Amino acid sequence: xxxxxxxxxxxxxxxxxxxxxxxxxxxxxxxxxxxxxxxxxxxxxxxxxxxxxxxxxxxxxxxxxxxxxxxxxxxxxxxxxxxxxxxxxxxxxxxxxxxxxxxxxxxxxxxxxxxxxxxxxxxxxxxxxxxxxxxxxxxxxxxxxxxxxxxxxxxxxxxxxxxxxx
Amino acid sequence: xxxxxxxxxxxxxxxxxxxxxxxxxxxxxxxxxxxxxxxxxxxx
Numbered sequence: 334x335x336x337x338x339x340x341x342x343x344x345x346x347x348x349x350x351x352x353x354x355x356x357x358x359x360x361x362x363x364x365x366x367x368x369x370x371x372x373x374x375x376x377x378x379x380x381x382x383x384x385x386x387x388x389x390x391x392x393x394x395x396x397x398x399x400x401x402x403x404x405x406x407x408x409x410x411x412x413x414x415x416x417x418x419x420x421x422x423x424x425x426x427x428x429x430x431x432x433x434x435x436x437x438x439x440x441x442x443x444x445x446x447x448x449x450x451x452x453x454x455x456x457x458x459x460x461x462x463x464x465x466x467x468x469x470x471x472x473x474x475x476x477x478x479x480x481x482x483x484x485x486x487x488x489x490x491x492x493x494x495x496x497x498x499x
Numbered sequence: 500x501x502x503x504x505x506x507x508x509x510x511x512x513x514x515x516x517x518x519x520x521x522x523x524x525x526x527x528x529x530x531x532x533x534x535x536x537x538x539x540x541x542x543x
Binding site: 427487491 | 524525529532534537538539542
């Protein structure tokens with residue numbers, strides 16, 4: 334309900350330009366660039382090259398994820414930026430984890446986003462969080478972050494079902 | 500429940516007395532906990 338209320342107020346017009354559409358286009362562009370970077374890193378790893386594409390893009394990704402005014406679009410299941418975040422956090426084809434900076438920065442940014450059940454289902458990002466809680470490879474600080482996200486993200490599911498039954 | 504053994508959070512949900520709808524939502528959101536087992540196997 335809260336998301337719907339906010340959704341009605343975030344659409345603004347200025348000089349005939351729809352700011353929300355511009356923001357959505359920016360997020361969609363980033364989703365595409367992130368998806369490409371993740372693909373190129375995987376292809377490079379197969380050829381023994383260092384995975385640099387995601388790291389190079391990371392500052393821009395973090396800057397976008399931290400934009401408070403875009404929070405609802407950032408978790409919008411239709412735009413599905415979170416799927417690209419999932420691609421960044423996924424293990425590479427050889428089972429190795431992405432760079433520590435990628436893990437740390439993205440887990441921190443994810444903790445500030447208003448994740449919903451729909452955004453979890455569309456993106457599959459909950460699945461990669463489960464992986465981080467399960468794998469022995471991540472640093473302890475990352476595993477703790479993953480466990481915290483898992484606990485936070487189960488709440489909307491439990492709450493929704495609780496509300497539904499009332 | 501077949502296919503759910505890899506799901507660490509499910510036992511908590513069941514312990515909390517949640518219904519099948521909650522379990523379905525949980526699985527849709529978090530998978531069955533085995534999606535990345537291929538990577539964990541490679542990490543061994």
